[in-house]
Amino acid sequence: MPEAHLLVVDDDREIRVLLKRFLGRQGFRVSTAADGDEMQRMMADWKIDLVILDLMLPNRDGLTICRELRRTSQVPVVMLTVMGEEHDRIKGFSGGADDYIAKPFNPHELLARIKAVLRRTHMLPPSSKTAGGRRVLLFDNWRLDVGLRRLTSSDGTLVDLSSAEFDLLLAFVEHPQRVLSRDQLLDLARGKVEMPFDRKIDMQVSRLRHKIEENPKQPTLIRTVRGGGYMFTATVRQDEKPAA
Numbered sequence: 001m002p003e004a005h006l007l008v009v010d011d012d013r014e015i016r017v018l019l020k021r022f023l024g025r026q027g028f029r030v031s032t033a034a035d036g037d038e039m040q041r042m043m044a045d046w047k048i049d050l051v052i053l054d055l056m057l058p059n060r061d062g063l064t065i066c067r068e069l070r071r072t073s074q075v076p077v078v079m080l081t082v083m084g085e086e087h088d089r090i091k092g093f094s095g096g097a098d099d100y101i102a103k104p105f106n107p108h109e110l111l112a113r114i115k116a117v118l119r120r121t122h123m124l125p126p127s128s129k130t131a132g133g134r135r136v137l138l139f140d141n142w143r144l145d146v147g148l149r150r151l152t153s154s155d156g157t158l159v160d161l162s163s164a165e166f167d168l169l170l171a172f173v174e175h176p177q178r179v180l181s182r183d184q185l186l187d188l189a190r191g192k193v194e195m196p197f198d199r200k201i202d203m204q205v206s207r208l209r210h211k212i213e214e215n216p217k218q219p220t221l222i223r224t225v226r227g228g229g230y231m232f233t234a235t236v237r238q239d240e241k242p243a244a
Contacts, residue, residue, distance in 0.1 A: 006052060007043070009038075015054075028114075051078070052080060053079055120183050120184065143239070177232070178232075221233060
């Protein structure tokens with residue numbers, strides 16, 4: 001992978017200087033910002049490959065900034081915080097962070113986490129998203145309206161999907177006939193699967209199967225790949241004339 005450009009966002013100047021020096025020695029290009037506004041300017045000027053974002057920032061906290069970022073960007077985020085409680089960690093992931101490390105931290109542990117997130121996100125297969133316009137995707141006997149976040153059957157029956165189930169289904173539908181690991185599915189759902197653990201993905205897949213498979217106990221649309229993850233087997237096509 002070519003040299004990655006990291007952006008460190010922290011209001012503590014010492015931490016910014018330390019991380020810029022340390023990560024620079026590891027072969028990364030490193031820029032720094034003291035708050036969310038400066039971060040936005042940096043991201044407008046440069047292609048950033050990963051953001052290291054402090055949770056406790058002036059004006060807007062890191063969780064708010066991360067949620068705002070997720071509306072327009074899929075850039076990976078590693079969250080820094082002085083809070084190490086489990087519920088704070090889950091909040092960070094649910095806000096769209098890819099990983100989380102509590103202060104004080106070992107720079108080498110942070111480095112390992114940065115490399116793991118970059119490996120994971122750069123492994124993701126390219127999305128079939130098309131720019132602009134309303135997307136309606138068809139597969140098997142189903143119709144997925146991405147803009148309206150609505151799944152209907154061939155007879156027009158609306159299927160009740162949670163936000164997490166919809167995002168997981170969209171990840172599958174946009175990457176058909178490809179084996180996706182649990183880590184890749186977490187990245188594609190971008191934190192919207194509520195908790196970042198393998199078993200949580202398995203639970204969401206099970207719930208999704210019960211809603212779209214003819215026989216959830218013998219699934220044909222979402223196939224388990226032993227040792228690999230899951231594969232969405234259906235042929236997906238775009239509805240050229242989506243209904244109003």
